[in-house]
Amino acid sequence: MRSYLVDSSVILEALKGNPRARExxxxxxxxxxxxxxxxxxxxxxxxxxxxxxxxxRTLRGNREELLKHRNEISKLHRFLRENFSELPLTEEVxxxxxxxxxxxxxLPNDAIxxxxxxxxxxxxxxxDSDFVDAAKNEEISLIGGESDG
Numbered sequence: 494m495r496s497y498l499v500d501s502s503v504i505l506e507a508l509k510g511n512p513r514a515r516e517x518x519x520x521x522x523x524x525x526x527x528x529x530x531x532x533x534x535x536x537x538x539x540x541x542x543x544x545x546x547x548x549x550r551t552l553r554g555n556r557e558e559l560l561k562h563r564n565e566i567s568k569l570h571r572f573l574r575e576n577f578s579e580l581p582l583t584e585e586v587x588x589x590x591x592x593x594x595x596x597x598x599x600l601p602n603d604a605i606x607x608x609x610x611x612x613x614x615x616x617x618x619x620x621d622s623d624f625v626d627a628a629k630n631e632e633i634s635l636i637g638g639e640s641d642g
Contacts, residue, residue, distance in 0.1 A: 495634075496525040498610045499577060500619035501535035503637065504528075508540070508569070517618060517637055528577040529586075529609045531602050540569055586612045597627035607633065 499518070506514035528536075541552055544562050552558060559566065586608050593611075594604035603623055610617040616634035617624060628635040 494524055496527065496613075496615040497521050497618045497636070498527045498529070498580065498606070498613070498615045499532070500606060500617065500621060500624075500637075501532045501539065502620040503618055504532070504536050504573075505539055506620055508572075514620060517620070520636075521618065526577050527580045527613070527615060528573065529580050529606065530582055531605045531609075533573060533579065535602065536573065537566070537569065541566070580609055580613055580615075582609065583612075593627065593631065597630065599623070599627060607631065610634075 499521075503514050503517055507518050538549070541559075541562070542549060544565050545552060545558055547555070547558060582605065586605065589612055590601070590604040590608035593599055593607050594601060597604075597607075599607065600623075603621070606619075607617065607624060607627055609615075610628075610633050611631055616636055617628055618636045620637050622638050624635060625638040627633075628638070
């Protein structure tokens with residue numbers, strides 16, 4: 494049975510109704526699907542910006558704005574917890590991420606996501622083309638990676 498680390502690009506696009514993202518997620522079947530705390534944070538962060546229409550600076554410390562969207566945010570939290578297990582970020586993953594960041598010129602979050610996939614031996618599922626070359630060079634199984642993100 495294969496296991497998958499599902500990147501925020503797939504989750505966010507599926508939530509927006511993107512047929513390709515939904516097809517990719519559905520294609521994983523009942524196999525184990527994972528996220529890590531970086532993916533969890535990215536999904537919440539971008540979702541908040543999208544549903545509020547506010548900048549990140551405006552949202553910081555704005556309890557009223559968050560409470561106004563509490564139901565949607567809670568639904569997203571439930572969706573993430575019901576559909577994905579969270580792989581822990583360990584010191585080993587962080588050290589590997591640093592190596593991958595330097596080796597492949599990745600941004601820190603992308604390096605952490607790639608390192609998580611490599612460390613735990615799971616297939617990375619993404620719509621972000623930034624992962625393609627690094628995943629290939631690191632012999633990390635990849636599904637997707639067609640679009641820029």
